[in-house]
Amino acid sequence: MRINQPQLIDSTLREGEQTPSVAFTDQDKHKIIQGLCRIGVDEIELGIASPLNTYLPNLVKEAKKITAGSCRLSLWCRCKAEDIAFAATCFPDLLALSIPVSDPHIQERLGKDRDWISKTLTASLQQAWAAGIPAVSVGMEDASRADTDFLVATAKIAQQHGATRIRLADTVGICSPARMTRLVQTMKEAVSLPVAVHCHNDFGMATANSIAALEAGADSLDATVLGLGERAGNCRLEEVIGYLALVLGEQRYHPEFLPELCQLVAESAGRDIAENHPLVGSAIFTCESGLHQHGLTVNPDMYEPYAPERVGGTRRLRFGEKTGARAIQLQLHKAGLRLDEMQIKDLVHRIRSGGQVLNQEQLLRFAAKCC
Template sequence: MHSCELIDSTLREGEQAPGVLFNPAARLQIIAGLCQVGIDEIELGPASPLQSCLPELLQEARALTAKSCRLALWCRCRAEDIAFAAACQPDVLSLSIPVSDCHLHTRLRKDRTWLRATLVRSIRQAFSLGIPQVSVGLEDASRAELPFVLETAQLAEQHGASRIRLADTVGICSPGTMRALVLAVKGAINLPVGVHCHNDFGMATANSIAALEAGASSLDAAVLGLGERAGCCRLEEAAGYLALVQGNKKYKPEHLPTLCQTVAAAAGRSIAANHPLVGTEIFTCESGLHQHGLSVCPATYEPYAPERVGSQRILRYGQKTGRRAVALQLEKQGLHLKESELQQLTRQLRTSEQALSEQQLFCKASSLYQKLERI
């Protein structure tokens, strides 16, 4: 997992979310933020002649990133789209083709013979137009027949694809089924395998990490999980987990809050106070049991130091706070109360409608008893 890669799709998958459309300035801000975090590849958008801004965006992004990451485009297996993508000169072109019967037969009214011919023709066209790396994304792979998934992956490998990307298009995988899918595909080809996980059942990040544990080399993600329906793997969760739990030094979690705030503002979305890694209240604590533990050793109830994500610990004292937590906090500030006084103060806190900050707690205790020190 230390050699894995994060592929950001905020400007492609993320912009597919209803009501989200990033302006040119926001796109460049997002790209700069992604580079600060250390993202390996940025998917700038879908390649289509309708996307007239893409050539200029790619040029500006190349100057902005200074080759610190790869710049990619996503593309359907259509000749005109591939030709447009090649004119933009991306580092990577991600061709997408469906492999499930639901998409192939029902949506497109095509058969597997058509798919084989189309995939081979598309890969050849991309290379003939000078695209250096071609990634093949297998849409709806999690609902497709496994033998056909393996056959398609092998066909892509035979014709020069540099990566196979497995899409859990409607988010039905669990970590166990994702692991099995990745292992099966890895056993059939000698190419890096990536995953693109959707969040319909709230498991996109978990499934993406499970894929890495099974040997996948990359995962797709979007800032705040923006995307179709319930979105996809959240970039901040994946990058944070890899950096803070797995010790991957490539990613810089301290830049995640600013990146998420940039995307939220540009997308017109809010960030919940308890949003993992970047929420404003994830290090705010009021319950007595946890405050006691934090006072003794922060690691008891914090998986990483708040400073690692540019945050800070905030303690609140109110209806959920116990006597022991109050005593420890006051002692840290040099105020030692008798047991009867502690009990009285705690009773007052527990009947108060508003929790107090550390300083407010100290002031309340001081004003009540007129004693700044008692040893």
């Protein structure tokens, strides 16, 4: 399915830094911003607008120098007068206001009612515009558990008072792709504003839900590098960049820079990248299975959705107890070694019973000895 001009909002420096024990240094943040620009993200959410975060005015200033207008710079903000006032002193390109829309959050967490939400949102938007903020997005916290009628009514209030985007948050990650599709379609029918989604990964579906949202008509999605975030994290930036660029052919994004950025964020956050991590894992192009090796040798498209070099990777074949005669014979033929049937059979037996796994160079040396 074709997705029309998706917009990617990276929230690594806001949502990602909410990961327990993660705190990026100023130098880390500057490098991450540079990496995000190289990849081609459309918007970088730099942090939470609060008078407590005294570093933000300077970070926004430095980010503008780094990005040189190549992407939008935004701040996340509660619907609190003091936070909005502080945000205005930071001069972001966009302010992302956030307000809860589910009854448990409204009544139990805030001790308020729906009428208070409507009035507070209206006042917050009016304050933001009066402060000269150039664009304001309205994020609806816990939208996936909100009453649909109230969700729509709140979105219409946002539109009426000049909001430039609606952002739907699946705050506890309970959506499925089908449910997310319905949520986005409902919002697209209710208002004429661009719609974004913010998906959490509590059931491992954040990326799938985000792509489903785009297919349903959403205009943008949030993501974080390596999926950093609260609890199980968020939609992974590397996965959506990879899917949009390598499957859907979005040429604005550059997946070849993903490994460098992901490694930078992993080191800054004190995290390891699993060797089978999608798109950037060190072993995702390593193959030992004989059946797959045969297919890869004949045509890599048989068992790879994209060429390894598209993400800075290298294909590596390994030969061990999972490898059969056909795969080994093909490798030897490619290197100009011709063994008869009995020699191949003996070589396979030695490899499979030896308890070791050989790389391509080791296989050729081993075969030469057997000859």
